[in-house]
Each structure stands twice: as C-alpha cells, then as structure tokens.
Amino acid sequence: MDIAATPLHPLFAARLVGADLSQPVVEGLARAIERAMDEYAVCVLPDQQLDDEQQIAFARLYGPLEVSPPMQSKSGVRLAGRLVAQSSKASGAFWISNDRTSVDSGAALT
Secondary structure (H helix, E strand, O other): OOOEEEEOOOOOOOOOOOOOOOOOHHHHHHHHHHHHHHHHHHHEEEEOOOOHHHHHHHHHOOOOOEEEEEEOOOOOOEEEOEEEEEEEEEOOOEEEEEOOOOOOOOOOOO
C-alpha cells in the first residue's frame, strides 16, 4: 500500500492518505509512515476509524507506550493515567508526532 504526503505547512506537518490503520499494518507501510514522521514531524492521517485496541496496536509499532502519572480529581478520586497517543474519534482523524517535549523528564527547578 502506497501513501501520499501533502505538506500542510512549509516547515512541518503533512496529511498522509492511502493507509487504512484499522487493518494490520505491514512492515512497508509502517516504515513509510515513519519516514514521513522523520520528514514532517507531525502527520495527520484523516478518515481513520480505529477502536482503542487498533490505535494501541498501531502506536506500539513505534515503541513502548508511555502513560502519564496517575492524577486525582478535585474530589480526591484517583484518575487512571492516559496514553500519550491522541485521536479525534468524532472526525475520524488520527495524528501522531515524534516530538517528546511534552513528556515530563522528572527534572525540577530548585
């Protein structure tokens, strides 16, 4: 399966079409998406209809998933951590980024 990349900005971001991520992703497609991430940093794959398991399986192609630290609501209820991968189920869009600047490194100012 071939994918086509359309730049969304002169410096970064592209729309990738031609991939159905609800089906098992073959090695060639996984590498093509990875090359697009290397080139554009942010890749938008529109019209994807993925359930949670399919999204997790796709994300795992690129390494272990990271879970945010547990949090508590204002009422003291412990909330489960959330996966870093993002999707917009309402629109069917799925986006991925190889930018880890939002991941807490554990460093703190004193």
